[in-house]
Amino acid sequence: LSMSSLTALTAIHRGCRSLLLMRQSALRCNWQRLLGTEAAAAATAAPASTDSTPAAGESPFRPLYLDLQATTPLDPRVLDAMLPYCTGLFGNPHSRSHAYGWETETAVEKARAQVAQLIGADPKEIVFTSGATESNNIAIKGVARFYKSRKRHLITSQTEHKCVLDSCRALESEGFEVTYLPVKPSGLLDLASLESAIRPDTALVSVMTVNNEIGVRQPVEKIGALCRSRGVFFHTDAAQAVGKMPIDVNAACIDLMSISGHKLYGPKGVGAIYVRRRPRVRLEPLQSGGGQERGMRSGTVPSFLAVGLGAACQLAGQEMAFDAERVDRLSQRLIDRIVSQLSHVVVNGDRDSCYPGCVNLSFACVEGESLLMALKDVALSSGSACTSASLEPSYVLRAIGADEDLAHSSIRFGIGRFTTEAEVDYTVDLCVRQVRRLRELSPLWEMVQEGVDLKSIQWTQH
Numbered sequence: 001l002s003m004s005s006l007t008a009l010t011a012i013h014r015g016c017r018s019l020l021l022m023r024q025s026a027l028r029c030n031w032q033r034l035l036g037t038e039a040a041a042a043a044t045a046a047p048a049s050t051d052s053t054p055a056a057g058e059s060p061f062r063p064l065y066l067d068l069q070a071t072t073p074l075d076p077r078v079l080d081a082m083l084p085y086c087t088g089l090f091g092n093p094h095s096r097s098h099a100y101g102w103e104t105e106t107a108v109e110k111a112r113a114q115v116a117q118l119i120g121a122d123p124k125e126i127v128f129t130s131g132a133t134e135s136n137n138i139a140i141k142g143v144a145r146f147y148k149s150r151k152r153h154l155i156t157s158q159t160e161h162k163c164v165l166d167s168c169r170a171l172e173s174e175g176f177e178v179t180y181l182p183v184k185p186s187g188l189l190d191l192a193s194l195e196s197a198i199r200p201d202t203a204l205v206s207v208m209t210v211n212n213e214i215g216v217r218q219p220v221e222k223i224g225a226l227c228r229s230r231g232v233f234f235h236t237d238a239a240q241a242v243g244k245m246p247i248d249v250n251a252a253c254i255d256l257m258s259i260s261g262h263k264l265y266g267p268k269g270v271g272a273i274y275v276r277r278r279p280r281v282r283l284e285p286l287q288s289g290g291g292q293e294r295g296m297r298s299g300t301v302p303s304f305l306a307v308g309l310g311a312a313c314q315l316a317g318q319e320m321a322f323d324a325e326r327v328d329r330l331s332q333r334l335i336d337r338i339v340s341q342l343s344h345v346v347v348n349g350d351r352d353s354c355y356p357g358c359v360n361l362s363f364a365c366v367e368g369e370s371l372l373m374a375l376k377d378v379a380l381s382s383g384s385a386c387t388s389a390s391l392e393p394s395y396v397l398r399a400i401g402a403d404e405d406l407a408h409s410s411i412r413f414g415i416g417r418f419t420t421e422a423e424v425d426y427t428v429d430l431c432v433r434q435v436r437r438l439r440e441l442s443p444l445w446e447m448v449q450e451g452v453d454l455k456s457i458q459w460t461q462h
Helices: 003-035 038-043 076-085 099-119 132-146 162-172 191-197 220-229 303-341 368-374 395-399 404-408 421-440 443-449
Strands: 126-129 153-157 177-181 202-206 233-237 256-260 271-275 345-347 358-363 410-414
Touching (some): 076 303, 099 256, 126 132, 132 162, 132 233, 132 256, 132 271, 162 177, 177 191, 191 220, 220 233, 303 345, 303 421, 368 421, 395 404
Parallel strands (some): 202 233, 233 256
Antiparallel strands (some): 126 271, 256 271, 345 358, 358 410
């Protein structure tokens, strides 16, 4: 190995060591809990630490983390890149009269170039924001309001992220017309329906790249080509896709794209929006101020967060192929092992056109919230982190035609860069055991076992 390779490997080992130790500790705790024997505890015991005693009322155990669509852990190498800009290199990147500003401006522009390189864009087309929610708001509201004198129609899909749907509803209150296209049972958009929905006064089409609940990947290349041929701007919320699969904004004819830092192992509180320069996309800024970020997003850019986003994008580009192979293998392992041991399990969404790290399963005759509580040793979700506090069934699952009972019984499993095979196997074994236990308590499951079609039953209302 060359000296540069050895240096890189040493840095990676040093940066990931703490994260690996935390993951091993979580696995050790769960093994002890699963086996429930003193021998197992003694065999896997860790040296006592004086600073690790939990506070009163806190559990000493940390669950395994498989909720990667909600957020990803900060890669230690990203933290290493950020730390100097949290301490000594604290200057305002917009200060042009002294070295403190110059050095942070250089770092911010380097980060801008790193983000641009990942998606095949020009650095001047990258605008830093606080995250994908703000990016979506800027793209949708900004374009609609700028072109409102000539075009007052927008198109989106029924399975978009809540911030996209709410932005469209806000525009409807301003007099705009929005078409919400249905999706097929696979979760994919019908391109023929999209083509027929485009009108002469359509300003924007907004369709996400990868769905945050079921992982379905929309054919953004075909959507972009269609929009370009009809003279309509195309925006895509790519928060769940950037850094996980190759994206070229020019090849896909994307005009605006939203990016989130904490969905690609970067810091929270930072994101970006790609805004095409040729052909130029004009938009009205949402806030007034100093005119930073080409006047599209006023406010001081947090240099340490921008540096973190840039580092995360650079790492994602370098490790994308390796990460993709691991994630695909582990997700298939999870699905195969669950489906082979349990019947009446539905895999939601098209698995041929998807990001494999997002697995959404519905377990018949099992209440999703009950299963989540039974799986407390693993951090999972029953849907989007932005809406999962609601007891209503997922609007995404309802949009793909899932029955209400199956929509209520869905669990989302997230697999990512730091997920191990041991974690997947532990989760599968725990899930299978708890689903069987809950089904034994369900009278509906007994009826299913007897061959009764639950859909044919006429329930009496009281």
